Amino acid sequence: xxxxxxxxxxxxxxxxxxxxxxxxxxxxxxxxxxxxxxxxxxxxxxxxxxxxxxxxxxxxxxxxxxxxxxxxxxxxxxxxxxxxxxxxxxxxxxxxxxxxxxxxxxxxxxxxxxxxxxxxxxxxxxxxxxxxxxxxxxxxxxxxxxxxxxxxxxxxxxxxxxxxxxxxxxxxxxxxxxxxxxxxxxxxxxxxxxxxxxxxxxxxxxxxxxxxxxxxxxxxxxxxxxxxxxxxxxxxxxxxxxxxxxxxxxxxxxxxxxxxxxxxxxxxxxxxxxxxxxxxxxx
Amino acid sequence: xxxxxxxxxxxxxxxxxxxxxxxxxxxxxxxxxxxxxxxxxxxxxxxxxxxxxxxxxxxxxxxxxxxxxxxxxxxxxxxxxxxxxxxxxxxxxxxxxxxxxxxxxxxxxxxxxxxxxxxxxxxxxxxxxxxxxxxxxxxxxxxxxxxxxxxxxxxxxxxxxxxxxxxxxxxxxxxxxxxxxxxxxxxxxxxxxxxxxxxxxxxxxxxxxxxxxxxxxxxxxxxxxxxxxxxxxxxxxxxxxxxxxxxxxxxxxxxxxxxxxxxxxxxxxxxxxxxxxxxxxxxxxxxxxxxxxxxxxx
Numbered sequence: 388x389x390x391x392x393x394x395x396x397x398x399x400x401x402x403x404x405x406x407x408x409x410x411x412x413x414x415x416x417x418x419x420x421x422x423x424x425x426x427x428x429x430x431x432x433x434x435x436x437x438x439x440x441x442x443x444x445x446x447x448x449x450x451x452x453x454x455x456x457x458x459x460x461x462x463x464x465x466x467x468x469x470x471x472x473x474x475x476x477x478x479x480x481x482x483x484x485x486x487x488x489x490x491x492x493x494x495x496x497x498x499x500x501x502x503x504x505x506x507x508x509x510x511x512x513x514x515x516x517x518x519x520x521x522x523x524x525x526x527x528x529x530x531x532x533x534x535x536x537x538x539x540x541x542x543x544x545x546x547x548x549x550x551x552x553x554x555x556x557x558x559x560x561x562x563x564x565x566x567x568x569x570x571x572x573x574x575x576x577x578x579x580x581x582x583x584x585x586x587x588x589x590x591x592x593x594x595x596x597x598x599x600x601x602x603x604x605x606x607x608x609x610x611x612x613x614x615x616x617x618x619x620x621x622x623x624x625x626x627x628x629x630x631x632x633x634x635x636x637x638x639x640x641x642x643x644x645x646x647x648x649x650x651x652x653x654x655x656x657x658x659x660x661x662x663x664x665x666x667x668x669x670x
Numbered sequence: 671x672x673x674x675x676x677x678x679x680x681x682x683x684x685x686x687x688x689x690x691x692x693x694x695x696x697x698x699x700x701x702x703x704x705x706x707x708x709x710x711x712x713x714x715x716x717x718x719x720x721x722x723x724x725x726x727x728x729x730x731x732x733x734x735x736x737x738x739x740x741x742x743x744x745x746x747x748x749x750x751x752x753x754x755x756x757x758x759x760x761x762x763x764x765x766x767x768x769x770x771x772x773x774x775x776x777x778x779x780x781x782x783x784x785x786x787x788x789x790x791x792x793x794x795x796x797x798x799x800x801x802x803x804x805x806x807x808x809x810x811x812x813x814x815x816x817x818x819x820x821x822x823x824x825x826x827x828x829x830x831x832x833x834x835x836x837x838x839x840x841x842x843x844x845x846x847x848x849x850x851x852x853x854x855x856x857x858x859x860x861x862x863x864x865x866x867x868x869x870x871x872x873x874x875x876x877x878x879x880x881x882x883x884x885x886x887x888x889x890x891x892x893x894x895x896x897x898x899x900x901x902x903x904x905x906x907x908x909x910x911x912x913x914x915x916x917x918x919x920x921x922x923x924x925x926x927x928x929x930x931x932x933x934x935x936x937x938x939x940x941x942x943x944x945x946x947x948x949x950x951x952x953x954x955x956x957x958x959x960x961x962x963x964x965x966x967x968x
Contacts, residue, residue: 461856479859489853495964496875509871510861541965559861 406473407434408595409458409563413467415620416453427453428621430467433614435563438593442610442629444600446653450621451599455567458597459485471562481510484556488568490548493540493555499527500536503555510559526554529588546577553585557594564596570605582608583634603649607632607642615652624652740932748932749939756933758921762940765917768824769896772831773889779832780839780888785869787840788847801841809834809895813902827899834891842884846877879961886953890945897922897941918944 411434416427427450435441443451456462458469460479469476471483484506486492493502503523504516513519527536530550540548549569556564570578582605589596600606606613611630616623629645636642706712722742728734729741736744752758783800786793809830816826850873858872874881900919916924922937961967 459856459860461859479856479862481860481862483860485856485860487853487856489851491851492853492857494854494857494872494875495966496878496960505871506861509863509867539964 407436408472409435409597410470410473411435411454411458411467412470414454414457414464414469415466416450416457416462417465418453418462426620428457428616431616431621431623432467433623433626435595435597437595440589440596440598440609440611440630442598442600442606442613443616444603444606444610444613444649445616445621445624446601446618448618448621449616450618451601451616452567454616454621455485455565455597455599458563459483459565481506481512481559482562483565484510484559484561485565485567486549486552486556486569488571490540490545490572492552493548495540498537498539499532499543499551500524502540502551503527503558506555506559512559522558523554526558527551529557529591530554530584544577545573546581549573549581550584553588557588557592560594562595564594566596566598568599568601571600578605579634585609586633603646603653604637606649607645608634608637613649615649617653625649737929737931740935744932745935745939748930749936752921752933752936752940756921758918758936758940761916761918761921762944765896765900765919766944768827768917769831769892771824772828772896773835773892775828776832776835776888776892777839777885780836780843780884783836783840784843784847785866787844788869788873789865794844797840797844801837804833805837805841807833809891810898810902813899827896830895830899831892834895835888838887838891839881839884842887843877843881846880846884847873849880850876879966882953882956882961886949889948889953893941893945893948 411432413430413432415429415431418425418427431450431454433441443454445451453462457464458471458476460476460483463477476483493499494505497505500520500523503526504519507513507519507522508516513522524536527533530553532547532550532554535543535547540551543551553566553569556566570581573581585596586609588594598606598609600609607629611628613627613629614623615625615627627645627649632642632645700708726742729739740748749758783793783797787797788794812830812833813826816829820826820829847869854872854876858868863872896917897919900917901923918937918940921940922934925931925933925937957967
């Protein structure tokens, strides 16, 4: 089985994967607060290929969430370009579905199933109610929520809500699934469980996912490739492979080494900042 | 000399088998008394009975004139008399039809205003300016003008009702729209909702708690305005319909002129009754089916 899928993947890669599905090309993003114009990212470039589990990793203030919003189409870069399948992104659209951190991303007036069919029907996935229903049930089952399809979101636990949001996103079969710290508001045990389930789901269809997190461990477990961003403003620090790392080798030496390497990268900045701050204070 | 307390090592243990808790059943059925006293309606009804009893006893023993404060029993009698002999129910019906007409036209206009305010900045400026100007103006103060413009009739009352409905509804709906969470807005746009679909499928349900609040306020404003309008110009306005009776306000007004004070009280009672019924039956039903079911209000 392995050999077969390998060759299929190889054949595909000859035609498909030469070209990235998502190109982020020298993107500078800025937003305004009441008093400041904040530069969130500065000339960030990276490519996401089909079937990537691409992680944007960095401390708070590195603009990773802003970057995701740019890719989702909620804000326009002041410099550079973001292209999906070669077409420049101008608006939000159902070809890039976002899974948020906040639990209120589910519409409270719709049941679990309706939340998914609502997305399918308005996102132009299908116009037939029966078909939307079937797709919704399929994905509800995939995220192990069978029996809860007619429940309203306020009756669900945090982890279940995030599962519905993931099911909704996956049901849309977007070109790239955008996940903005989807597990950050969950308790540690649930988070672990969700990470495993996400990887299992990925095993099924090898969907392309762009995952934002500030946890190095989560990045290594979830990601196949990791973009490390430094803060103020967000700039690319490194791009690493992590496709061999997952839950099973969390305690291993390799895992620890990569973890330490990223930690040093991010921490080096911190020391530098502290030193600068210290010097300023000395004056 | 004092030192920080040291950790005291104790042996570990693990329970082999967890037995049943000694409290008996984990879930116990509430007793009848507990269930009765938990019912909102029962507790509120008790208060109502006490108030009515105090009223009856005071009127009976203080020898206050029937023209000032009739007994509750007399008022109840008058209420029945009104219902069976003086077409009180038809009068209530007359009032309600006018009210409902004004209310729904008002809701429609408020919806248009709020939608415009949500979609364009100009619309938003219009709404906030108009609301700031007109909201403080009591609707009843417009009645003389309305009579001049629309003549003596239901149209004039409906016009004043519109005024009392539109502003609270539009204001609350607008505030509701503004406070829809950023995440939900982004979700809506992510799945391709634009323009009117965005308003209808996302903003309105998301802001429904506030919208419903506005509708309730609008309803109670309209009800008061209607009774006031009928009181002031009652007879002449409402006597247009099939030679019958006019509205509830007219019932109060006419009976006051005839010094039938128990009937005046009965009229007021009917006003309260209609208000309470609409609030507790109609709006409560809507709340139970929507925002409570969705967990947007407890």
